[in-house]
Amino acid sequence: MAEVLLKGLTKRYGTHCAVDKMDLSIRDGEFISLLGPSGCGKTTLLRMIAGLESVDEGEVMVGGVLYNRLPAQKRNIAMVFQNYALFPHMTIRNNIIFGLRLKKIIPIKMEQKLTWVINLLHLKGLENRLPRELSGGQRQRVALARALVLDPDVLLLDEPLSNLDAALRETAIEELKNIHRKVGKTILYVTHNQIEAMTMSERIALINGGTLVQYETPKQLYDHPGTLFTAEFIGSPPMNFFRGQILVEEKSAGIESPIGFLRLNKDRTPQILSMHSREVVVGIRPQNIYYVEHVAQRRHTDTNIELAIELVENLGDRSLIVAKSSGGTLVRFMVSREEELCPGKVMSVCVDGRSIHLFDPQTRLNIFSQDGRI
Numbered sequence: 319m320a321e322v323l324l325k326g327l328t329k330r331y332g333t334h335c336a337v338d339k340m341d342l343s344i345r346d347g348e349f350i351s352l353l354g355p356s357g358c359g360k361t362t363l364l365r366m367i368a369g370l371e372s373v374d375e376g377e378v379m380v381g382g383v384l385y386n387r388l389p390a391q392k393r394n395i396a397m398v399f400q401n402y403a404l405f406p407h408m409t410i411r412n413n414i415i416f417g418l419r420l421k422k423i424i425p426i427k428m429e430q431k432l433t434w435v436i437n438l439l440h441l442k443g444l445e446n447r448l449p450r451e452l453s454g455g456q457r458q459r460v461a462l463a464r465a466l467v468l469d470p471d472v473l474l475l476d477e478p479l480s481n482l483d484a485a486l487r488e489t490a491i492e493e494l495k496n497i498h499r500k501v502g503k504t505i506l507y508v509t510h511n512q513i514e515a516m517t518m519s520e521r522i523a524l525i526n527g528g529t530l531v532q533y534e535t536p537k538q539l540y541d542h543p544g545t546l547f548t549a550e551f552i553g554s555p556p557m558n559f560f561r562g563q564i565l566v567e568e569k570s571a572g573i574e575s576p577i578g579f580l581r582l583n584k585d586r587t588p589q590i591l592s593m594h595s596r597e598v599v600v601g602i603r604p605q606n607i608y609y610v611e612h613v614a615q616r617r618h619t620d621t622n623i624e625l626a627i628e629l630v631e632n633l634g635d636r637s638l639i640v641a642k643s644s645g646g647t648l649v650r651f652m653v654s655r656e657e658e659l660c661p662g663k664v665m666s667v668c669v670d671g672r673s674i675h676l677f678d679p680q681t682r683l684n685i686f687s688q689d690g691r692i
């Protein structure tokens with residue numbers, strides 16, 4: 319069992335709190351991502367789990383055992399560092415078996431493990447080269463091989479794909495997912511790239527300023543951002559945000575906003591009945607604003623708004639439209655085709671009331687959330 323449990327984990331550098339009372343539980347065999355902006359404490363968190371950094375407060379438990387005081391070499395944890403850290407003067411083969419030698423594994427076992435990992439990571443033929451004779455993607459696989467060969471209970475990966483180009487990154491993401499399926503290790507994957515986190519992991523721990531903001535499945539984070547930070551960080555292109563005010567009248571309940579009155583879907587209307595005149599931040603994803611040609615295609619949860627197109631950005635299969643409301647507020651939305659949509663055109667678009675997110679401007683919490691959960 320390699321369940322990882324972090325309780326109130328804290329690390330300070332002088333007066334700066336790099337990791338602040340972090341609670342996190344990762345199930346045995348689970349693949350999670352630690353996602354957050356640069357400097358939010360991701361590497362520090364991994365280094366504490368690996369035993370490379372002391373813990374100021376709190377607990378690191380792995381498989382039910384308290385790891386706080388266990389030296390790094392006694393922890394059955396392998397870490398792939400942000401910069402790979404391969405030994406430049408050693409062949410690929412020697413790089414991979416370096417850790418096994420330290421562990422004094424008998425030669426026959428060592429060869430077996432080496433063959434297994436070389437096949438798993440498609441490194442055949444590269445064994446006698448030096449790291450500088452490999453491409454970035456191959457080096458990344460060697461770093462992963464060196465970690466996997468140790469048969470760790472927990473694998474810590476610190477932005478292992480950050481040096482790869484877009485195409486290589488795509489392949490590497492698929493390979494990593496496959497490897498996880500095959501070896502079934504508990505994996506903590508650090509990234510500040512939300513697409514990587516969304517596509518790879520079972521759950522994402524979103525971190526900001528050393529604290530855990532939200533810990534959910536990618537779908538839950540995308541559909542139900544618990545805070546404004548989550549809403550701002552997750553999703554591409556980013557959400558539209560406007561200041562608004564809840565308006566409850568006899569026949570309608572919704573939000574008065576700079577782009578017009580926005581109706582909320584009926585299911586959520588009862589929840590805002592007691593919030594008349596409350597100030598909110600409205601969040602709407604560009605993907606949830608639609609251009610529909612025929613009235614019949616509209617849903618009963620939709621609100622129509624009129625916008626004048628300012629800019630059409632071609633994204634290949636879709637276009638991102640930047641448009642202006644009559645009051646001058648900019649709105650971004652997506653359309654599947656760009657035909658006949660050119661700057662200056664005024665069009666009517668629909669906002670789906672089910673996909674409108676509302677946040678408290680002071681607490682920055684989703685107003686439908688209770689204790690940070692929705």
Ligand SMILES: Nc1ncnc2c1ncn2[C@@H]1O[C@H](COP(=O)(O)OP(=O)(O)OP(=O)(O)O)[C@@H](O)[C@H]1O
Nearest residue numbers: 331336354355356357358359360361362363400510
């Ligand atoms: N040894 C150290 N001494 C002092 N401050 C440090 C040390 N290591 C990290 N920090 C600080 O702690 C904070 C968290 O750093 P950390 O390396 O964990 O961030 P990160 O989330 O991994 O960032 P990135 O995405 O850029 O790799 C930063 O403000 C950093 O400057």
Ligand SMILES: [Mg+2]
Nearest residue numbers: 360361362400
């Ligand atoms: Mg880092």
